[in-house]
Amino acid sequence: MAARKRPFYIVDQDKDVFIVDKPAGLLAVPIPNSNVKNLFDLVADHLGKHGVRVGTVHRIDRYTSGLMVFAKNKRAYDDLYEKFREHTPKRTYLAIVRGVLEKDEGTLEHHLKLIKKGFRNIVVDPNEKGATPARLSYKVRERFLNNTLVEIQLDTGLKNQIRVQFEHIGHQLVGDQHYAPEEKEEPLINRQALHAYQLEFEHPRKNRMVQYEAKIPADMMRLIDHYRWKKESRPK
Numbered sequence: 001m002a003a004r005k006r007p008f009y010i011v012d013q014d015k016d017v018f019i020v021d022k023p024a025g026l027l028a029v030p031i032p033n034s035n036v037k038n039l040f041d042l043v044a045d046h047l048g049k050h051g052v053r054v055g056t057v058h059r060i061d062r063y064t065s066g067l068m069v070f071a072k073n074k075r076a077y078d079d080l081y082e083k084f085r086e087h088t089p090k091r092t093y094l095a096i097v098r099g100v101l102e103k104d105e106g107t108l109e110h111h112l113k114l115i116k117k118g119f120r121n122i123v124v125d126p127n128e129k130g131a132t133p134a135r136l137s138y139k140v141r142e143r144f145l146n147n148t149l150v151e152i153q154l155d156t157g158l159k160n161q162i163r164v165q166f167e168h169i170g171h172q173l174v175g176d177q178h179y180a181p182e183e184k185e186e187p188l189i190n191r192q193a194l195h196a197y198q199l200e201f202e203h204p205r206k207n208r209m210v211q212y213e214a215k216i217p218a219d220m221m222r223l224i225d226h227y228r229w230k231k232e233s234r235p236k
Contacts (some may be wrong), residue, residue: 016076021214028059066196079189079204089201096193097171
């Protein structure tokens with residue numbers, strides 16, 4: 001019998017870190033009182049066969065694809081957990097948003113608050129109780145007729161931060177019906193068009209910066225190619 005294919009791609013690993021490209025739709029970590037398949041359990045099972053215990057130091061949304069790093073020992077876990085808590089790793093995402101962004105680059109700064117309804121973040125006044133600063137910077141990679149491909153770097157790492165902040169400025173992510181209920185179904189992609197593209201951090205043992213990259217997934221490439229075709233096909 002052929003071995004079952006792993007539902008994630010191993011980007012790299014050494015004695016301290018395990019770098020994974022997570023597919024969209026797979027939970028990053030377990031949900032309490034749920035048996036839904038998740039990346040942490042899959043990685044723990046994979047490494048457990050080799051006597052390795054794994055630790056989670058950050059996460060990405062279920063329907064976001066891309067890079068996650070796991071620690072393979074306590075020393076690496078303590079080091080990486082603190083780095084991610086202080087937001088020192090460089091986390092770069094690619095997103096496709098509605099509308100055409102005018103500026104080639106910019107910074108978004110808001111205050112977010114996590115609410116119980118829908119377990120979601122919303123933009124609030126800085127003085128509101130529970131408000132937490134959220135900051136990101138972006139660069140336009142490509143403009144289409146009615147959409148924009150954006151490269152985003154997180155300066156903070158709040159839940160759904162990219163999705164919340166871009167929706168707030170009127171450029172919701174394509175396919176994100178959770179934060180933009182008016183968003184129509186996109187036949188070429190069945191989730192928010194968001195990909196954790198690059199990850200750079202100081203290695204816990206090597207004491208130097210390491211960088212990893214996950215190629216753009218097929219569903220987002222289909223969308224990009226479609227928007228390019230529409231732009232190139234318009235009457236001159």
